[in-house]
Amino acid sequence: MANSAYWPALVNWLQIDPSVITRESAAAGRYLCATTDIAPSTVLFTIPARFLLNSRSLGSHYPNSAQLSAVQLMSLHLCLCKPLGGAPSRDSLFGPYIDSLPTEFDHHPWEPTSEPPSVVKAMQELRARYDEDLAAVRTYVQNNLQDRTSALNADIFKWAWLNVNTRGIYHRLKKNRSDPDNLTMCPILDFANHQPQGPTMSLRTTQAEKTNTAPIARLGDPITVLSPPIHVKAGDELFLTYGAHPNSKLYVEYGFCVHQECPEVDVQDIVEPMFVDDAKRRVLVDSGYWGDWKLDASPAVSYRLVVALSALVASQEEMPLWKDMITGEREMVSTANEAAWKQIVQMICRKVIERAEAALSSANADRRVEILWRDELCAAQECMRVVSLSGARRGADAEARVSRRRCSALTTNSVNMAVEPLLSTRTQRAFILTVTLQAIIVLTMVEVRVDFSSTSSYKTLPCYLALFAFAEIFELFMAFDALRLRNTIQLMGILPVFHMALIVFAAIQIKETKDALVSKSAAECAAHFDMIRCDGSGSLYESVQPFLIVVPCIIAAAWLAMMFFVKELYSEFGWAIFHVVGANPKMKKMYQWYQILLCLLKFDFFFFVAVTMQLLIVVLVRNSAEFGVTIAAIPVVLVLLALAVLAVQREIKWLMSIALVMMLAALSYFRKLFVSLGNPHPFNDHPVFKLVRIYEPSTASQYATTRASLTIFTIVAFLLLFSTFAVGLRCFADFDRGLREAKVNGGSYTPVPTKLELFGGN
Numbered sequence: 164m165a166n167s168a169y170w171p172a173l174v175n176w177l178q179i180d181p182s183v184i185t186r187e188s189a190a191a192g193r194y195l196c197a198t199t200d201i202a203p204s205t206v207l208f209t210i211p212a213r214f215l216l217n218s219r220s221l222g223s224h225y226p227n228s229a230q231l232s233a234v235q236l237m238s239l240h241l242c243l244c245k246p247l248g249g250a251p252s253r254d255s256l257f258g259p260y261i262d263s264l265p266t267e268f269d270h271h272p273w274e275p276t277s278e279p280p281s282v283v284k285a286m287q288e289l290r291a292r293y294d295e296d297l298a299a300v301r302t303y304v305q306n307n308l309q310d311r312t313s314a315l316n317a318d319i320f321k322w323a324w325l326n327v328n329t330r331g332i333y334h335r336l337k338k339n340r341s342d343p344d345n346l347t348m349c350p351i352l353d354f355a356n357h358q359p360q361g362p363t364m365s366l367r368t369t370q371a372e373k374t375n376t377a378p379i380a381r382l383g384d385p386i387t388v389l390s391p392p393i394h395v396k397a398g399d400e401l402f403l404t405y406g407a408h409p410n411s412k413l414y415v416e417y418g419f420c421v422h423q424e425c426p427e428v429d430v431q432d433i434v435e436p437m438f439v440d441d442a443k444r445r446v447l448v449d450s451g452y453w454g455d456w457k458l459d460a461s462p463a464v465s466y467r468l469v470v471a472l473s474a475l476v477a478s479q480e481e482m483p484l485w486k487d488m489i490t491g492e493r494e495m496v497s498t499a500n501e502a503a504w505k506q507i508v509q510m511i512c513r514k515v516i517e518r519a520e521a522a523l524s525s526a527n528a529d530r531r532v533e534i535l536w537r538d539e540l541c542a543a544q545e546c547m548r549v550v551s552l553s554g555a556r557r558g559a560d561a562e563a564r565v566s567r568r569r570c571s572a573l574t575t576n577s578v579n580m581a582v583e584p585l586l587s588t589r590t591q592r593a594f595i596l597t598v599t600l601q602a603i604i605v606l607t608m609v610e611v612r613v614d615f616s617s618t619s620s621y622k623t624l625p626c627y628l629a630l631f632a633f634a635e636i637f638e639l640f641m642a643f644d645a646l647r648l649r650n651t652i653q654l655m656g657i658l659p660v661f662h663m664a665l666i667v668f669a670a671i672q673i674k675e676t677k678d679a680l681v682s683k684s685a686a687e688c689a690a691h692f693d694m695i696r697c698d699g700s701g702s703l704y705e706s707v708q709p710f711l712i713v714v715p716c717i718i719a720a721a722w723l724a725m726m727f728f729v730k731e732l733y734s735e736f737g738w739a740i741f742h743v744v745g746a747n748p749k750m751k752k753m754y755q756w757y758q759i760l761l762c763l764l765k766f767d768f769f770f771f772v773a774v775t776m777q778l779l780i781v782v783l784v785r786n787s788a789e790f791g792v793t794i795a796a797i798p799v800v801l802v803l804l805a806l807a808v809l810a811v812q813r814e815i816k817w818l819m820s821i822a823l824v825m826m827l828a829a830l831s832y833f834r835k836l837f838v839s840l841g842n843p844h845p846f847n848d849h850p851v852f853k854l855v856r857i858y859e860p861s862t863a864s865q866y867a868t869t870r871a872s873l874t875i876f877t878i879v880a881f882l883l884l885f886s887t888f889a890v891g892l893r894c895f896a897d898f899d900r901g902l903r904e905a906k907v908n909g910g911s912y913t914p915v916p917t918k919l920e921l922f923g924g925n
């Protein structure tokens with residue numbers, strides 16, 4: 164039958180009216196698309212079990228079919244029933260379906276041409292699987308179907324086998340979930356092309372899968388296909404995700420490549436020859452870490468490769484430490500060992516880059532092969548960048564320390580919690596030194612050189628200085644904390660945002676201080692000079708002005724230096740995240756939200772204290788009820804913040820719920836305070852605060868600066884708390900999804916499956 168006529172015959176045979184149809188494109192062959200607008204996750208069609216081509220539906224039609232695997236039996240049936248010479252298939256069981264299959268696989272990669280070595284190896288493995296199946300089917304036919312031996316043509320068998328391999332999907336038919344015979348071909352669904360990300364169709368969980376047993380019905384369960392979880396318009400293509408496969412696998416198993424965000428390279432062909440020591444090879448084989456070693460763009464090196472290379476460079480004495488590492492008892496063998504394997508990784512990267520560049524410079528007729536080489540180049544370049552930033556520079560230091568460390572490393576059983584000990588790299592030390600130095604200089608100037616004791620009536624100035632000193636100490640704490648936790652988000656929060664705000668705040672204070680101090684006109688000062696209220700020679704303002712100007716300059720210079728170090732630290736900490744939660748992109752995303760929340764909670768603390776400080780120093784009347792309420796609020800809020808940290812770290816749902824509700828209450832508190840500050844009228848009857856003094860004409864000028872800064876601080880505190888609440892909800896949604904275990908287990912690195920491994924192929 165002509166291939167274009169398959170569709171009416173197919174739906175007629177299936178006796179369904181699906182809201183989908185097939186179309187054809189030059190790039191991806193036939194594909195499924197919607198015939199009408201479709202609501203999210205709606206049933207598109209159901210294929211009854213008798214129309215599914217698998218070991219159950221075929222088994223009873225072949226004698227001793229248990230001698231064959233599902234792939235072999237399905238391939239045999241297709242081979243015997245292939246439509247020939249333009250006529251329809253003569254198969255009474257699946258004829259209309261077999262007529263809808265592709266007529267040839269000319270473009271499917273079969274003989275290696277100029278693919279990367281790991282792809283060539285995968286192609287050879289696929290061929291070995293094919294040869295084995297062909298041999299098994301030949302034996303079976305000779306023993307059971309003697310009259311059909313001439314029908315077993317190798318070319319036709321290849322066509323049949325490739326159909327099964329590219330169109331077979333997982334379908335529960337056996338007792339054991341991992342039985343390779345849980346495989347079927349499903350009419351209509353098998354027109355769906357692959358899309359690695361984004362909303363795709365899905366299959367309703369079958370009864371057998373729900374009860375985790377073999378299906379009760381003789382032919383198994385039907386397959387119900389659901390539309391993507393979004394609105395689909397008529398004419399839109401409907402995709403499936405075949406699995407989270409790299410291009411090498413898509414190419415070898417399915418014959419196509421797609422754009423990959425995070426390509427990877429299998430480097431077994433480079434690493435294997437490095438193991439000249441048979442004993443180490445055996446250790447890796449016995450522990451299950453032999454092979455499947457990859458470099459990728461993120462996080463750079465697969466954990467299996469880390470384990471293998473650590474063993475490769477470990478001395479005999481270090482092998483017990485290596486064993487502790489793979490059982491999760493320690494993070495790494497030693498700093499020196501890590502530096503050494505990272506150097507080998509760089510060497511591997513160089514080799515991959517060289518060979519990829521050579522392959523890409525020679526014209527390649529096949530676009531797919533070009534993509535495969537580009538993936539290798541991209542993954543190796545990115546890996547090289549990350550590893551050289553994180554390891555090479557400190558490799559030299561580490562090697563110098565190696566002999567000293569080796570003895571102690573061998574005698575200690577302590578678990579290394581971090582990738583590198585705190586402050587062990589030059590970048591970390593330089594970063595913290597910069598923050599500390601600028602804090603010391605600024606604090607010294609603020610506290611020692613600028614004596615405002617004589618201006619105690621002007622509360623604005625001591626308040627500003629107290630705020631500034633607090634901000635410097637807070638920044639120092641945050642910097643240490645970010646390094647300790649390898650928290651890149653916190654680093655970003657400190658630098659471009661917080662430190663920049665400090666510069667602006669310091670710069671504004673030059674004018675604010677002048678406005679607050681110099682209240683007499685030049686004429687008044689000429690008549691009667693007042694050291695505090697006048698400007699000019701001998702005045703207080705003249706003595707503090709140089710410091711007011713120097714402070715923002717120092718902070719700005721420190722900002723530039725810190726920017727440089729943060730860039731380096733960012734790459735260095737990429738490793739740490741990998742060590743904490745592994746390579747899984749979903750897990751990394753969850754970890755990033757978690758880091759953002761912790762960071763926001765710390766900034767909440769700062770802004771809460773800053774607002775409270777200003778209220779207590781300049782606004783509230785001592786001995787008033789409001790003063791007491793504000794003092795009492797301090798421990799409550801600090802406990803709230805601490806509880807929120809605990810709740811998110813341990814994923815305690817009830818505690819997190821309480822923390823979120825309290826955040827909402829605190830938001831309304833800040834909103835009220837903000838409304839009060841924005842109101843030009845006095846607040847004698849404000850329920851919480853009496854901000855009267857700030858607006859009284861007699862004292863208004865003294866508090867002008869504080870009013871502005873208090874308003875800004877209140878807005879920022881409100882926005883921060885609001886963001887904390889929103890991010891808190893996001894993190895709450897991630898509770899019980901494996902992040903806590905990943906953090907606790909640290910070095911287990913078990914990849915969490917992120918996509919349905921739907922289509923066949925191993």
Ligand SMILES: C[S@@+](CC[C@H](N)C(=O)[O-])C[C@H]1O[C@@H](n2cnc3c(N)ncnc32)[C@H](O)[C@@H]1O
Binds near residue numbers: 190192194329418
């Ligand atoms: C299950 S079939 C899908 C229907 C198929 N296109 C057809 O013409 O019958 C799988 C095959 O579709 C093609 N394919 C699927 N997804 C693709 C994609 N994203 N890009 C290119 N080809 C794709 C490949 O040839 C693959 O082996």
